[in-house]
Amino acid sequence: MAGWMWLRCVLGPHLQRIHKSPDQHHPGGRGWTYQPKSLEKHTDSILGWASALWSLSYYSSPLLLCYLYRKGYICTSKLVPVSQYLGTVLVCLLGVACLRGYGRWKNSEYLQFISILEEAKKNHTPANKVRSWQLECYDFDFSYWPLDFSWTEVSSPYDSFVVGLQCLSDVATVLSCLYFLSSFLITHSFGRRMLYPGSVGLLQKAMRPMLQQGQARLIEEFDGQRNKLVACDGNEIDTMFVDRRRDGGQNGQTLVICCEGNAGFYEVGCMNTPLEGGYSVLGWNHPGFGGSTGVPFPQNEANAMDVVIQFAIHKLGFKISDIVVYAWSIGGFTASWAVMSYPEIQSIVLDASFDDLLPLALKVMPDSWSESTSIKVLNTFFCQNRQLYQGPVLLIRRTRDEIITTTGPEDVMSNRGNDLLLKLLQFRYPKIMTDEGIRVVRQWLGSSTPLEEASVYSGYEVDDDWCVSVLQSYQADRDVLFPWSVGEDMTLEGRRQLALFLARKYMRNFETTHCTPLPASEFHQPWRL
Structure with missing residues (x-):
């Protein structure tokens, strides 16, 4: 014995x-x-x-x-x-x-710990997933943690999207084959690690004390519950759930699912923002981050996001309409995929996110790589799914962002969040976002302080009440999905007012850098008409 x-x-x-x-x-x-x-x-x-x-x-x-x-x-x-x-x-x-x-x-x-672990594994079978509260008292290697939820428990998992690489049979010459192969290797080796530095084991070892401290805070102060989920690709996803429904607050009935950045972990990432706001929160680590297995390729990211949402619905008991998806930086990819795959989701909040990977990748790579297949493949990974969601959206722009600007933090007009807003408004309100509408919104986006914003807004004498009444009248008469044709029979002045009104409703500015944690006071539910 x-x-x-x-x-x-x-x-x-x-x-x-x-x-x-x-x-x-x-x-x-x-x-x-x-x-x-x-x-x-x-x-x-x-x-x-x-x-x-x-x-x-x-x-x-x-x-x-x-x-x-x-x-x-x-x-x-x-x-x-x-x-x-x-x-x-x-x-x-x-x-x-x-x-x-x-x-x-x-x-x-x-x-004592190893005895509890062995007993928990004995009682924790696929047919009987009984959690051991004693096991939750310990923090240990996540690979030994019993399985809590699998995608196979869902009767009809989502139809996965396919991000394909160009077929080698399309390449005409041997030279082109070698070029494509080298680009593929770049994308799947250091290209992926540059895009997701948090997946590098050495970095995780260096951050381990900070991650352990963050996890201890979530469990000991907020009674967080750690769970292991298995996605359809076999990757194990490390998650943390904090339940605020018992507190009786209104925000606690809403679940905020957090999607971290390329070097973010739920232990120390954006999960803390809605947590401080009194929401129920579900955080998860990218494949290859923390306790999650695999590598953060786009399909794996989508698979992980899917099993997280299914877990929230089928295990945690939240309605899909009670879920808000909150993403920081490159987490906007999985957040966008989530709301397109589950359109009943209540809303989406994108903080310091961007519309296109290519300009940002070229900022840190040689100009000669601009035509590289590897860069184009990476860009396809993160832009192919930029379909536009029908529900409420809030964009948060960091006015001193040094990461998603193409020329530097001092040039707020090079922030790729601007392009994200313009594309969103152009899709939803094409008759308002004509050349003149785009011009006035760009003028407003050029403001780096609240005083400058207010000056541009008041300079065009925007009447908020009139804008709301026009939009509500259009919605009541038609009740149609986006894109809307509102503004097609309107004066130039009216379209300008609506363009600025909508820009300010869809985007909020936060005067700070890319990696500064977002205070709970800056986290808001998106505007609803």
Whole structure:
């Protein structure tokens, strides 16, 4: 029996924190960081360094292989001793892992944890997903967490969209084939990592203390519930749910699903903004981020978003009309996909988001890459789904944004959020957004302070009450989907007023940089006519 328990300690997960005592079931309360004994601590440090060196060698392997080849080390006579050396290292690391297991076996806290984990897995079968409140008291490697929800539990999952790469059979010459192949490799190697730096393991290791602290705050202060979801591609999605329905507030009945940026995690990301506003909140990590598995390719992103929404409806008990999707930066891609796939969603809020990846990618890459297939493929990934949603939309523009501007934060007119607003208004109100309507909206967008905004707005003598009455009258007479033909028989002055009125309703400015957390006071439900 003792030998079996020791083996479970050897193969068991890394325990990071105990959120609350597993002997008492009570929400809230402060937890404590798990303190390993001396043997476990030192052996775990050795294995951690080995893992970091493996990651470094993995990312630098192309350069390392080129160097070894030039030095003549890639040959049978040299590879045999190297393989023997690596075998010795692996045996030593295996011994270190066994010693770590012995150290865990001598720690009463770890023994209690591993017993609870084994009992939870025994009771947590696909047919009987019973959550163990005792297991929720611990923070440990998410790969060992029992499954809470799978896309297979939904009778009719969504019809997935396809983002296709150009077929190699379309390429006429061998040279073109090689060019396409190199572009494909760029897109699926460092191109993806540049686009989603949060998926790089070394960065996650560096951020681990911050992520653990953020997760502890969500669980211990807000009684957050961590869940593992499995998407249709097999990726495991790490989520955190905070339920405010019991609090009795009006906002608590609305669920805000948060879509993080390219280096954002729910532990420290935009989830905190609606949380401070009293909403029920569901955060999730991109594939390859935190506890989520896989890589953040567009199809995987869509699959993850789909299972998150299905989980909210079928497990958490929210109506689709009670869900608001809130996205920051590149999270606007999955948010846009969500509202197009589930048009009954209440509304969407896009913070510091953009319309087109290509101008932003070229800002940090050589000009010679402008015609690269890899850049075009990446752009297709994130623009192909830019269909326009029929429900309420709010865009939040950072007036000192240094990331999604093409010339610099001092030039507010180069902010790609401007283009997102213009495309939205042009689709929904084409008769209002004529050349003159676009001109006055661009003039308003050129304002970087509230005083300048008010000056442009008052300069055109916009009558808000008149604009509302015109739009309400059109809606009452027709009750049609967008695009609307309102404004086609209107004077130039009237179209100007409506263009500025709509621009101010669809977009709010926030005077700060791209990565500054959005205060709860700046998070609003989108305007409804």
